[in-house]
Amino acid sequence: MTGAQYTLRLRQRLPALLPLLALLLLPLALTQSVSQNCTNLSAPLYERERCVRESILCPGATSAPFYDKHVSPTVEYMQPVNVSMLLQVWQINELSVQDSQMELAAWTTFEWIDERLAFNETESGVVATTAFASLDPEHSEIWVPPVYLLNRKSAESGLQASATKDAVIFPNGKVSWRNQHNLGLLCVFEGLKAIPFDKLTGHLMFGTWTRPDFVVNLTFAPRGAPGREGLVFGFDDELEPNMFREYSIKMDECETYTDTIFDKNLGITYPILMYQIVVTRSKNFYLVKIVVPNIILTYLSFGIFLLDVRCGERLGYGITLLLAMFAVDITASALLPISDAWLWINVLIGVSTCFAVMALVESILVLWLYYKYKTDEDAVSPFIDIAKPARMVFNAADNAFDNPSAPPQEEEFHDAHEVHSKEAAARRKRTARQQYLHERNLEERYVAMGMRLDFFALILFLLFYSVFVLVMFLTASSWD
Numbered sequence: 061m062t063g064a065q066y067t068l069r070l071r072q073r074l075p076a077l078l079p080l081l082a083l084l085l086l087p088l089a090l091t092q093s094v095s096q097n098c099t100n101l102s103a104p105l106y107e108r109e110r111c112v113r114e115s116i117l118c119p120g121a122t123s124a125p126f127y128d129k130h131v132s133p134t135v136e137y138m139q140p141v142n143v144s145m146l147l148q149v150w151q152i153n154e155l156s157v158q159d160s161q162m163e164l165a166a167w168t169t170f171e172w173i174d175e176r177l178a179f180n181e182t183e184s185g186v187v188a189t190t191a192f193a194s195l196d197p198e199h200s201e202i203w204v205p206p207v208y209l210l211n212r213k214s215a216e217s218g219l220q221a222s223a224t225k226d227a228v229i230f231p232n233g234k235v236s237w238r239n240q241h242n243l244g245l246l247c248v249f250e251g252l253k254a255i256p257f258d259k260l261t262g263h264l265m266f267g268t269w270t271r272p273d274f275v276v277n278l279t280f281a282p283r284g285a286p287g288r289e290g291l292v293f294g295f296d297d298e299l300e301p302n303m304f305r306e307y308s309i310k311m312d313e314c315e316t317y318t319d320t321i322f323d324k325n326l327g328i329t330y331p332i333l334m335y336q337i338v339v340t341r342s343k344n345f346y347l348v349k350i351v352v353p354n355i356i357l358t359y360l361s362f363g364i365f366l367l368d369v370r371c372g373e374r375l376g377y378g379i380t381l382l383l384a385m386f387a388v389d390i391t392a393s394a395l396l397p398i399s400d401a402w403l404w405i406n407v408l409i410g411v412s413t414c415f416a417v418m419a420l421v422e423s424i425l426v427l428w429l430y431y432k433y434k435t436d437e438d439a440v441s442p443f444i445d446i447a448k449p450a451r452m453v454f455n456a457a458d459n460a461f462d463n464p465s466a467p468p469q470e471e472e473f474h475d476a477h478e479v480h481s482k483e484a485a486a487r488r489k490r491t492a493r494q495q496y497l498h499e500r501n502l503e504e505r506y507v508a509m510g511m512r513l514d515f516f517a518l519i520l521f522l523l524f525y526s527v528f529v530l531v532m533f534l535t536a537s538s539w540d
């Protein structure tokens with residue numbers, strides 16, 4: 061093929077190549093008009109902002125270098141990009157002591173500087189623009205710090221699921237990214253033992269997952285009261301405690317501090333931000349529903365000592381009260397965590413039940429003593445009224461004594477015999493009366509003994525239980 065032939069063929073094919081050529085030149089032409097609109101202050105703002113967004117985010121359309129959202133905007137190792145974090149807590153949605161979990165309605169705000177996103181404000185007249193940001197790089201338009209809630213409850217309750225808002229980009233490359241979350245966390249609650257006087261302490265741990273501390277420096281935003289920088293309640297600590305919720309946040313006892321996790325395998329340290337949230341319980345509910353009923357029932361169970369042994373109510377009364385206490389205990393169990401720890405309320409309920417059981421045992425002892433005397437006297441089963449035969453003998457004798465004029469049953473007895481039988485009747489009557497009196501004495505003695513025992517028990521139980529309750533309430537706040 062000669063040179064002329066080649067030129068000819070090229071000329072023939074030129075019309076076919078033209079669209080291709082145009083396609084190649086188009087980006088160049090676009091760049092030209094884009095940069096025109098970027099710097100042309102009389103162009104509409106939306107055109108200028110679109111142009112700015114294109115110039116910082118969209119590769120290919122401008123001469124700006126390709127923006128890789130996987131790469132952090134760190135300029136030098138050991139000069140990490142400073143990422144500040146602000147946590148705004150709105151309320152406690154849920155707190156489960158049984159499951160050691162808590163859910164907070166909160167906002168997070170991350171701020172950092174990404175030089176690659178800087179644009180010229182004076183040239184474009186654009187004050188700020190936005191870009192979609194997400195912890196999922198697939199969907200994010202820009203790099204975001206890979207910060208996660210490390211002690212999240214489930215995938216839905218961490219930062220990632222709800223970090224789906226636009227970030228604001230300022231001309232100097234500063235990015236501000238705010239999100240709303242329902243943060244579900246796994247907590248190791250401290251101070252639980254003093255239920256219901258407890259102050260529960262839970263921690264939120266935010267840390268970077270992939271970027272070590274020499275690439276990303278995680279810090280607290282300079283907001284919030286001293287000692288808890290980076291944590292505010294509501295917009296500006298103005299959150300009103302909700303009267304009708306079981307748990308409320310103790311703002312002035314919350315703290316924040318930084319920490320690190322050292323990965324031994326990689327020899328890398330990851331920064332961590334710790335938020336300590338202190339929560340108090342509305343204790344009146346527990347006092348009214350569990351503690352006070354339990355104490356009242358225990359005091360009532362001491363009433364068993366005031367009931368006469370001979371009155372059959374004694375055991376029934378004691379056992380009914382014990383059952384009522386168990387009912388209160390069942391109510392309490394539903395609200396308390398199951399653990400090996402000695403909870404204040406469990407100790408109170410347990411010891412109160414012990415007192416009630418001991419009162420019952422004392423009562424059984426007194427009853428046993430009372431019936432034992434009868435068994436001893438007549439060696440009959442204590443379940444039969446053994447006083448009856450003696451009483452019958454006495455009654456018979458009494459009748460004989462009261463009716464001396466009653467006609468003798470056998471007329472043919474002579475006087476000596478009559479006198480003799482009269483004397484014998486009087487004797488029988490005397491011994492029967494003595495026996496009866498003796499038994500009455502014994503019974504009264506046993507009853508008196510039982511009453512004395514009851515009286516001492518009442519004093520002792522009242523004293524010891526009152527001291528116990530007093531000590532429990534005095535030590536409630538320092539229970540641990």
Ligand SMILES: *[C@@H]1O[C@H](CO)[C@@H](O)[C@H](O)[C@H]1NC(C)=O
Nearest residue numbers: 090093094096097103104107
């Ligand atoms: C620049 O702005 C003008 C005026 O709004 C518009 O007609 C033109 O299409 C814009 N340039 C580009 C590349 O969009």
Ligand SMILES: *[C@@H]1O[C@H](CO)[C@@H](O)[C@H](O)[C@H]1NC(C)=O
Nearest residue numbers: 096097099100101102103104
């Ligand atoms: C600037 O924009 C205005 C309005 O779109 C347009 O009339 C003007 O020609 C543009 N100037 C340049 C230099 O592109």
Ligand SMILES: *[C@@H]1O[C@H](CO)[C@@H](O)[C@H](O)[C@H]1NC(C)=O
Nearest residue numbers: 134135139140141142173277
């Ligand atoms: C991060 O903050 C520290 C302290 O404020 C500062 O010395 C350092 O220069 C900052 N790093 C960057 C990359 O701006």
Ligand SMILES: *[C@@H]1O[C@H](CO)[C@@H](O)[C@H](O)[C@H]1NC(C)=O
Nearest residue numbers: 099178179180181182183184
């Ligand atoms: C922004 O553009 C103006 C005008 O072109 C220029 O004078 C200025 O130095 C630029 N600023 C920056 C930060 O690049």
Ligand SMILES: *[C@@H]1O[C@H](CO)[C@@H](O)[C@H](O)[C@H]1NC(C)=O
Nearest residue numbers: 138139140142273277278279
């Ligand atoms: C990280 O930021 C904090 C606060 O801005 C600063 O005091 C500290 O020096 C920074 N650490 C590094 C390694 O830059």
